[in-house]
Amino acid sequence: MKRGYQKSSPYFFRLIKIALALTVLALMALAALVPAPLQEQADLARVPNPVKSAWFLLWIQELVSYSKYLVYLVLALTVGFIVLPWLSRSPQHQGACWFPRESRVVCCVALATCVAVLALTLVAMCCRGANWQFVSPF
């Protein structure tokens, strides 16, 4: 075995097995505690107020509630992240690391985007009442 290398079996496979087992067990235990919601049968004549999208799209709904043109910001961010390898400079450091010096701007933009998405989702989820009016979550 070359220096610095380890056989996949058992070292790598053991890690995979442990991660797989822990994930499955955690999800199976949580599923017993958190039942899936089921409301009344769908009826187009009964419109709820407010109408909210799926939780993972709520941040976009909140954003476009300020201006529909903000949807272009969502598209620009999506395209920007897709072409990220061609926008940023090539790495200069030798080893893998968190927050590499030459990608600091990209890291900050990514973190800011995540915080913004999370904040918008929470506002839409907890602070929007009838007619999409702002209401206190408490």
Place this chain on the structure above:
Amino acid sequence: MIKDFLKHLFPRAVLQRNLTLSYTLCLGGVAFTCLMLLAASGLLLLFYYQPAPAAAYPSILLLESSVWGGRYLRSLHRLASHFFLVLIVLHTLRVILTGAYQKPRELNWLVGCALLLLAVFEGYTGYLLPMDQLALWATQTGMELLHIMPLGGALRAALVPDGVGEPASLLRFYVLHILMIPGALFFLSGLHFYRIRKNKGVLPYL
């Protein structure tokens, strides 16, 4: 035989540093585990679900009230889908914050982006299937969001030719959710893993 096949999916030896959990946090692998759990639980749900507007909701009621473990199975599927989305986003964030998207890994970054977008689309198509009030109006709102995007009108017409929750649209969401998007997700996941091997492991620049 399965054991031998799985062994051939991975390299015979790995760099010791590649096994460092503090770098990858196992997020991609755990997300893929969720995808496998989703496939397994979804396959079982298929035995009871009926993709027709009048029959979908009663089939869920039947599953929850008369099938042993039916309510639990649905909860597991829903929870695994939430975790899948969250984990795939966290994995993407980890890739950005560690610079692992950079050349020569740009192709795998594109595959990962496609996986993330497909995961969101998979979650969205699955949202409608129970055909309760939450499902109908969340999907309807999603369609309104799509409509204000460029080319959104054409996409909406293709996805929902007869209105959200009507027979053709429910059937399209169903086929997309159980066949086409999962097929693409598993294919791209395979390509993702292959590219990791091709790029000599999960850690860049080593």
